[in-house]
Amino acid sequence: MKNIILVLITIYILTLFVPAAAAEISEIEIKGLQKSDTSLIEKQLAFSVREKFEEEKLILSRQRLLNSDLFNPFTLKLAGREITQDKLKVIVEAEESGVFMIHPYEFAIRKTTGLLGEKFEQKIWNPAGNGISYNLAFDWSDDSYQEYGLEYLADQGKIYRLSWRNFDQDLEFNQQQYLTEGNFYKFEIESLPVVNIKNTYSLKYQKNDYSTLNKDLEQEYLIPDYNFLYRGAVNFEAGLSRAFSLDDDQSDFNKITININKGFELNNKSQIIADFKGGYASDETPFNYQFTAGAFSKSDGGIPIRGQEYEFAGTKYLKGTLEYQRQLWQRKIWGVLFIDTAKISASNMSLSDYDCETDAGVGIIYYSFSGPIRADLGFDNLDSDPIFNIGFGSSF
Structure with a gap:
């Protein structure tokens, strides 16, 4: 038994x-x-x-x-x-998104912040119900452009995008002014093969005129690009591109970027976010294709240094951010204190040749049903004017 x-x-x-x-x-x-x-x-x-x-x-x-x-x-x-x-x-x-908006409040906020930045962007979501959407965008700042595109939702999370942009730039970085006028065509494939991973492949053909006080050039490039994004306990993103010159007088060039981001919860009412960014481009990279940095330039493809003017350019950069966030009211409104420190070096120079630019600032975040909306004020020092920004998502 x-x-x-x-x-x-x-x-x-x-x-x-x-x-x-x-x-x-x-x-x-x-x-x-x-x-x-x-x-x-x-x-x-x-x-x-x-x-x-x-x-x-x-x-x-x-x-x-x-x-x-x-x-x-x-x-x-x-x-x-x-x-x-x-x-x-x-x-x-599942309910379809609206043709012009996901939610009226989000539509109003995004359009308001866009117009404050001298741009208008609109996506027309899936109007025929066949997975095809349309994009159009206009910018009337010194970095002006008109862009039109379409995207198609294919199988297994793949999205195909095709866009055309005509641009006219009158910009100044490193106290050097330049003018460019041209256009590009871009084909992009985005996929989510497994949980928390996104791959993006693109091929861009760009042709433009480039003018400074000393020279006038015609530039023509074919640029394949790959971007890898992982979202988890630690967020990691890496990008790699190579520009092939179609003009014998211009050189090819490469670019690589990385971004590591992690949040540390102190308690249920406060957290610290650490963010690190770095980038390297070959010394042959033309000035108008180099990295740009300063201010709240994330939405323009720049490296945000939130207390500085958007006026830096270079072929190498390092940037670190520490941001303290604390709940102020319920779980919707949070206060923010942040510090940015960065270096960006010109072509044929080393990062060690430059001092760090270190800025600080304050902000407030409202966690809406459609994502965080935040307003920030960045300071370089007490003698300079603060820089203000309002927008969706993170500003670093």
Whole structure:
């Protein structure tokens, strides 16, 4: 009798360590769509009927649908519902985004901040319900342009984009003014192969005139580019590009960039965010293709140094940020203290030849239903005017 009891206890203990067999997906139900066919969602799903259910594939499918921008993020739901012990039904509830906006408040805020920055950008989301969207943008600042494009949501989270931009720039960096006028065509593929990873491949053809006080050039380049993004406990991003000159008088050049970002929660009401950026471009990189830095230039492709004017350019840079955030009211309004320190060096110079530019600032963040909206004030020193910015997302 004792032997039988021991055997039963052993079998019970072993069952605790043997994972239960995953349920099989017997049905996928998609509801909530008004104009789009359910196939638009089906081809984004990382699972299918008669496959074993995996939570990670459900997460990946949700990330793909959110990344497409075609579905309202506030109402999107994916869940598995048990039918029997070994059968499961997956339910996808999705509403299309509006043709011109995801939400009226977000539309108003984005348009207001855009106009303050002397630009207008508009995406027309999936008007025919076939996964094709249209983009247009206009900028009337010293870095003016007109851009038109379209994008298509393909299968398994792939997005294909094609755009054309005509630009006319009258800019000054490192106390050197230059003029450029030209256009480019750009083809881009974006994919989410696994959870938390995004790959972006692009090919750009650009032709422009470039003028300074000392020279006038015609530039023509073919530029392949790759960007890798991982979001997790530590966020990591890396970019690599090479520009092939189609003019025998101009040299090819390379660029590489990295960004590492991590948040440290101090308690449920405060956190510190550490951010590091770096970049290297070959010394042959023309001045108008070099890295630019200063102010709140993230949305313009620059390296934000939030207490400085947007006036630096170079082929190498390092930049670190520490940002302290503390909850002020409920979980929606947070106060911010930040420090930026950076170096950016001109071509044929070393980073060690330059002193660090160190700035500080304060800000306030409102965590809205559509993401963080923040206003910042950056200071170089007490003798200079502070720099103000308002926008969506992070400013570093």
